[in-house]
Amino acid sequence: MTGSVKTKIDAFFLTNSQGSMESYQHVMNQAMETLKSAVLANAPFSGASPQLVKEGLEAQFPEFLPEAAGSPREVFHKLSSAVADHAVSVHHPLCAAHLHCPPMLPGLAAEVLISGLNLSMDSWDQSGAATMVEQMVMDGLCRLFGLYEGDGVMTSGGTQSNLMGLLLARERAALKLWNWDIKKQGLPVEHHLLKILCSDAAHFSVQQAASVLGLGEEAVIPVKTDAAHRMCMNDLEEKLKQLKKEGKVPFALIATAGTTDFGAIDPLEKMSQAAKQYDLWFHVDAAYGGGLMMSDQHKHKLKGIDEADSITVDFHKMFYQPISCGAFLVNDRSSFSYMKRHADYLNPEEDDEEEVPNLVGKSLQTTRRFDALKPFLSFQLISRSDWSEIIRRTLSLAKDAYKMLEHDSSFTVMHKPELSTVVFRYTGDGMLTEDAVNLLNYRIRDRLLANGEAVIARTKVKGHACLKFTLLNPLAEAEDLSKLIQRIKEIGQNEWRRLQNEEGRS
Numbered sequence: 001m002t003g004s005v006k007t008k009i010d011a012f013f014l015t016n017s018q019g020s021m022e023s024y025q026h027v028m029n030q031a032m033e034t035l036k037s038a039v040l041a042n043a044p045f046s047g048a049s050p051q052l053v054k055e056g057l058e059a060q061f062p063e064f065l066p067e068a069a070g071s072p073r074e075v076f077h078k079l080s081s082a083v084a085d086h087a088v089s090v091h092h093p094l095c096a097a098h099l100h101c102p103p104m105l106p107g108l109a110a111e112v113l114i115s116g117l118n119l120s121m122d123s124w125d126q127s128g129a130a131t132m133v134e135q136m137v138m139d140g141l142c143r144l145f146g147l148y149e150g151d152g153v154m155t156s157g158g159t160q161s162n163l164m165g166l167l168l169a170r171e172r173a174a175l176k177l178w179n180w181d182i183k184k185q186g187l188p189v190e191h192h193l194l195k196i197l198c199s200d201a202a203h204f205s206v207q208q209a210a211s212v213l214g215l216g217e218e219a220v221i222p223v224k225t226d227a228a229h230r231m232c233m234n235d236l237e238e239k240l241k242q243l244k245k246e247g248k249v250p251f252a253l254i255a256t257a258g259t260t261d262f263g264a265i266d267p268l269e270k271m272s273q274a275a276k277q278y279d280l281w282f283h284v285d286a287a288y289g290g291g292l293m294m295s296d297q298h299k300h301k302l303k304g305i306d307e308a309d310s311i312t313v314d315f316h317k318m319f320y321q322p323i324s325c326g327a328f329l330v331n332d333r334s335s336f337s338y339m340k341r342h343a344d345y346l347n348p349e350e351d352d353e354e355e356v357p358n359l360v361g362k363s364l365q366t367t368r369r370f371d372a373l374k375p376f377l378s379f380q381l382i383s384r385s386d387w388s389e390i391i392r393r394t395l396s397l398a399k400d401a402y403k404m405l406e407h408d409s410s411f412t413v414m415h416k417p418e419l420s421t422v423v424f425r426y427t428g429d430g431m432l433t434e435d436a437v438n439l440l441n442y443r444i445r446d447r448l449l450a451n452g453e454a455v456i457a458r459t460k461v462k463g464h465a466c467l468k469f470t471l472l473n474p475l476a477e478a479e480d481l482s483k484l485i486q487r488i489k490e491i492g493q494n495e496w497r498r499l500q501n502e503e504g505r506s
């Protein structure tokens, strides 16, 4: 390679040369400017339609693989106008649709190191100290959740963590019941008997996991929820007895600590007792509610979680870390042996004898990001009392929204918030038909999005269309929500008029 070509290529990589360092700073500054301009735009969304966004993107970037490279200044400028300006802004207080948080600054700083160091968590010889950081985070997290003999691993999020919980539960059940090693032998003939119980408000990733694990979605038996949207213990008891009577083999019980719509927390203590009585693996999906552990005021709501065999925790929800960042914890660290395998090139058995820490044996992933650095840095840089305050504010915002909606006769609120969601319907003057209410609520959400005024969610409760605030921004103010609620009313009234006109015409 000639000197000048090497110098040029040098500028595309992070090396110890001065040219590389300058290029790095330059490109990172450009990225930061793009980010800042998007945040400064100060709107939850541009309101652009999918088609408009697509056209804008194609106009700025007509070629997928252009012959000639663009300058960073020019390319980032195009990126600003075509992408960042039309990105949903999680930084905005009125971006309140999903369990999708504004990321904390320590997490963002960690991301710079995670990608720059570009370590991989599968083996010690691809990570070095990063493995120790992840292990420290897992050990600390286990203590935080009361799993004193526990262990854990970082995951891409709740979906993967739930899959892992059910995977371990399935392996354990087959070994214990039929002395059958699914990892080696595949599913046993009796597999169609295996059943998983969770509430009818559990996350859909439970069904997905059952399907991926070869048990099929119908292996998931939904248990009824009570008036507060928590698992109904009587129905659980009934379902378990019925299954036993039919000769079925229930093997896992899943509690949700923070359901997606209502933020309801299943009765963890009672469920753990039922799990012991029926010899079920007890998994707690705390993807949403896990963040309560950071609040002395609220953590009592998770009482009983320390009895879980495994726990799903999502750092990219109520721990405010950039996506993706999840964890899977087990109460008994030897549980990971159900899934461990060895690769001669990566984690040979000899390494185990020499106690070389290769985390790949605990994960469904091979190459894996150093995401543990995000919570690690955030815990170091933010005090416990500030964490508590962040959780307190997030939850109290939901209470505020609840009160405002409760006091307004144009709305029906579907529940008292347990965490930070509020599910409600615009019901106008109370004289509207059910069909009209359903339509109006969907239109309100669509209008807010298309106007770029607010990003809120829609959902259905027993077939009734509802709106939902998912509040994960501790900096949002009651005032922001009060204005939004007024706007929802205005839009509801306008859309009602429009609907009447449409009907008049047809």
Ligand SMILES: *Cc1c(COP(=O)(O)O)cnc(C)c1O
Pocket: 099, 156, 157, 158, 159, 160, 162, 203, 205, 256, 258, 259, 260, 285, 286, 287, 288, 314, 326
């Ligand atoms: C978000 C969520 C999941 C899925 O987690 P991802 O991180 O999106 O994969 C699972 N369960 C619950 C209760 C959730 O809130």
